Amino acid sequence: MDIRVFVTGGTFDKEYDELTGKLYFKDTHLPEMLSLARSRVPTGIRTLMMVDSLEMTDADRAIIVDNCLRATEERILVTHGTDTMEVTARALGEKVKDKTVVLTGAMVPYKFGSSDGLFNLGSAMAFAQTLPHGVYIAMNGRCFHWTNVQKNRKTGTFEEKGS
Amino acid sequence: MDIRVFVTGGTFDKEYDELTGKLYFKDTHLPEMLSLARSRVPTGIRTLMMVDSLEMTDADRAIIVDNCLRATEERILVTHGTDTMEVTARALGEKVKDKTVVLTGAMVPYKFGSSDGLFNLGSAMAFAQTLPHGVYIAMNGRCFHWTNVQKNRKTGTFEEKGS
Amino acid sequence: MDIRVFVTGGTFDKEYDELTGKLYFKDTHLPEMLSLARSRVPTGIRTLMMVDSLEMTDADRAIIVDNCLRATEERILVTHGTDTMEVTARALGEKVKDKTVVLTGAMVPYKFGSSDGLFNLGSAMAFAQTLPHGVYIAMNGRCFHWTNVQKNRKTGTFEEKGS
């Protein structure tokens, strides 16, 4: 069961620039993370963009939707910033009907010692393999359908709509 | 959806004893791992034993089976050493019929920088939430039914029987 | 041989705020670092301020100088941001004559996996114990007198003046 991974950036992949003292994007850490995880799931990784999800535009989302529609794999994992993850999930949910798409991300960069990224990646890989067609967000060990999810900005966690 | 976690030891929880230079067990790292993962899955953790799975006896396995049978939760995660994980999966598979039980572990101790533990825990939590009743092993991002799994001792990875 | 440690902030002590995605200061990591280092040097730690050294004012520097002058210990370590470390070294060098003061810091926050902080702290502790009275900067495994040091902003390393 092959999984297609689309990388779009987000906290997951942020690095620390030691000359400027700022966080920035270089390359994705996904291959390194799957290697450390000793993952044996056949996985093709493609970087679509490397952006902070607060700066993601409608055009960016159209690119993500288009890539999911055209992917030959039925199971897709999208790494994404958490701030607008639900917006992209909605864009995908309205268009992608015959595939399982799971969005995931991290609250803390993978390169930071205390990142939740590896845990989220593990759960997203599992949800992508087991859930029926549909678009989902996998965060905090849980999985939410795109029609029923919101980020709680006070706690930094995902929850059902109206929680 | 509550998940019951039974801890039995294994590489997952090994610590380095700086006075003797040996690896040993102290307490489980599961609560710390779930906290770092920002997990919001309601989870009750109980340590049944802290052993290297090479030293696990039939009596130990009977304790694990008994606890799974008596658990009130339908979904159970068992952390376990990888060396005899398939043996315990078999013991569980023959007895536990009305629950979803997922065994997982790690090739490298969580306390080592390069552990696969957090990824495995994430995938096991997800598989435990989504799979039908049955006993499974979740390793390497994949999930195997207890009737169809073996550890490849050359590569240190899990695979289908007869691979 | 007691060492007095004055904490002023800098990259050393930056944390990642997972709600805002920004780096910020909370508490100093010095006690945690010295504990992990198994340091047995008698050390008293006092936080004077927690600032990015780009925002350090003359008034802040006067506070640091004053604390070094009034310290009863002869050997002092000051943690400091690297951007203006040489400015504070100069302020100290002109006033503190009867003590050994070593400034150190980090290019990458301690909480990031790949920090140089622990190495710098180790070298600064050693230089503080062995060097004659004077004010020094300890970075990159080397030690520079305050009259002969500059930060190379292209490489992010410290070097002799005019290098």
Added chain:
Amino acid sequence: MDIRVFVTGGTFDKEYDELTGKLYFKDTHLPEMLSLARSRVPTGIRTLMMVDSLEMTDADRAIIVDNCLRATEERILVTHGTDTMEVTARALGEKVKDKTVVLTGAMVPYKFGSSDGLFNLGSAMAFAQTLPHGVYIAMNGRCFHWTNVQKNRKTGTFEEKGS
């Protein structure tokens, strides 16, 4: 000021073998550690052996002494297991008179998240640059002359003789 580094093994360089679950030696981590430390001290690294210091023989010690005697650099750092570090320091102290030799090591392997190795390396590099000719042990942020040091096996720390 060039520093010669001789690697002899010890906890510093132990790795975790995920197939056997045992600690073992592969290559030294010294170059990686100095790179992460952004060290700018000119340093030549040579691996003399990779052994647990409990298994170090008189012949091994003769090799270390011989290499220190023949080194063209005046300042030498020796990485070494802590269990017999004082024995090797004595062998060196009786023979090497015109150089500064600093032995250091770690209580926890560098590859473990909580290692004291980077701190010890930083302090040893600094002591090697500043101390007069003689043989020393740098551990726990302190430095001991070879004639006045013992490892306290209960606390795992180094102290003056007869402490």
